[in-house]
Amino acid sequence: MAGNPTAERGAMVRARELALRGPRGVNPQVGAVILSPDGRVLGEGWHRGAGTPHAEVDALSRLRPDEARGATAVVTLEPCNHTGRTGPCAAALLDAGISRVVFACADPGDVSSGGADRLRAGGVDVDRLDEAEGEAIIADWLFVQRTGRPRVTVKWAQSLDGRAAAADGTSQWITGPEARAHVHRERSAHDAIAVGTGTVLADDPQLTARVDGTPDAPQPVPVVFGTRAIPADAAIRRHPRGHRTASHDLERELFGLAADGLQSLYVEGGPTLASAFIGAGLADRLTIYLAPTLLGGPRTVLDDIGVSTIDEQRRLTVTRLEQLGRDLLVEATTEKEH
Ligand SMILES: NC(=O)c1ccc[n+]([C@@H]2O[C@H](COP(=O)([O-])OP(=O)(O)OC[C@H]3O[C@@H](n4cnc5c(N)ncnc54)[C@H](OP(=O)(O)O)[C@@H]3O)[C@@H](O)[C@H]2O)c1
Known part of the structure; x- marks a missing residue:
């Protein structure tokens, strides 16, 4: 599935802006935008620091029940596949009925990576929007x-x-x-x-x-x-x-x-x-x-x-x-x- 490239690129720019609202700390700065199948913004979110909901979950929480069905999540970092103080984002996206996920930067964590594979296994169409800016905002965290x-x-x-x-x-x-x-x-x-x-x-x-x-x-x-x-x-x-x-x-x-x-x-x-x-x-x-x-x-x-x-x-x-x-x-x- 190709998605809606223009809307997704615009949403990624917005997701980067949202990411930078979050604090620098032990967790990365991450932003997320949920798009309807016709490319409208349904919800936005960002991560506010360790122990708080991850950006995707924050964005999903802005939607009405069932509004995420068939929608696209555009996220600056690969959704995590890890249960820490919060549950895995990959599972939250699957549960919400998201049908497509676009992310910029792969999760390098030993325990948190694998979200893209889990989403694919759950039938979600997953694409990586390869853009240097997505990596740049968390370059120090990646280091x-x-x-x-x-x-x-x-x-x-x-x-x-x-x-x-x-x-x-x-x-x-x-x-x-x-x-x-x-x-x-x-x-x-x-x-x-x-x-x-x-x-x-x-x-x-x-x-x-x-x-x-x-x-x-x-x-x-x-x-x-x-x-x-x-x-x-x-x-x-x-x-x-x-x-x-x-x-x-x-x-x-x-x-x-x-x-x-x-x-x-x-x-x-x-x-x-x-x-x-x-x-x-x-x-x-x-x-x-x-x-x-x-x-x-x-x-x-x-x-x-x-x-x-x-x-x-x-x-x-x-x-x-x-x-x-x-x-x-x-x-x-x-x-x-x-
Ligand atoms: N031009 C510039 O850019 C610049 C910048 C800063 C300073 N300065 C000048 O530099 C001079 C001060 O030089 P400095 O070399 O004494 O300052 P410094 O490098 O800031 O301080 C040296 C102190 O660092 C401590 N230290 C902690 N870990 C260390 C480690 N692994 N190895 C070695 N030392 C360690 C030691 O303190 P303890 O002895 O307390 O254990 C050592 O005496 C002043 O004249 C200042 O004006 C110039």
Whole structure:
């Protein structure tokens, strides 16, 4: 059965918008639209977080009894086949009499996948609308499913001669306003933000995302790595999302963040923590702001990252190069398989 391609594509765009109304957390953001056989929207739904109905079930609940018979469900993620805190969506769609299901992204979960097969076995026509956007909205969640940890971006600002700070440790500000505005957008796009105690003690950062100069944007949860005490009057103590502290065991800490639904981490400093993440192979993406200035001295952007001979160098792939005011942004990914 071919369905109604125009109505289904439109419904998928709408389902993506609905998905983004849901919170980022341990469960994926999912949206669903139910279409009548002639392509009218009968109901819409989205997932509001762990323990609440899944998007398909939420959309079905908006319909009158029996209205779903012969209808099409358009969903951003393959309906689950798993009984957790809620029942399997594949079964709910079958029970409601849905005759066609269109989804964008396959469910990668070991226990939750298989919904499409179950629907097909129940006589439902199932199609996958292969679209990159459907995957993009849950890219970080998919990363967590694959690796068990958040996706990590390591950021630093440096002088052209590769220094993160002047000899006395002062580093605010190496870069100009355009680069700093970009950093605030990046902070807002991540679930959590990490610094070491060295940066807290040297710079007393607020670690808020001040997009357009205001703190209205979504705020990342600050995480301070290290054993030294955070001063009682440190600015981070006034962060709107509180703060977490973390040990030197980076991998274990990352698993803990993912378990709490934090899917992406922005590592903001300084050289010790950045080197530890890179050295441990836990940096997925680098964002480096190059300022046209020279600082000289001992404060290099990285120290030991486990490279003792040239064969061990950490090769990068540059994914973006952009001028921001007088500074340059270089984005790169590390070359490894996940
Ligand atoms: N240019 C930039 O982008 C930038 C950004 C941030 C900071 N900075 C500058 O960097 C300087 C501070 O440098 P920093 O290297 O001391 O700061 P840092 O990397 O933020 O903090 C270092 C601390 O992190 C803790 N830590 C936690 N887990 C660790 C692990 N697995 N391995 C190693 N350390 C771990 C340790 O704390 P404990 O000793 O408490 O255990 C360590 O002393 C300041 O001058 C600041 O202005 C520059």
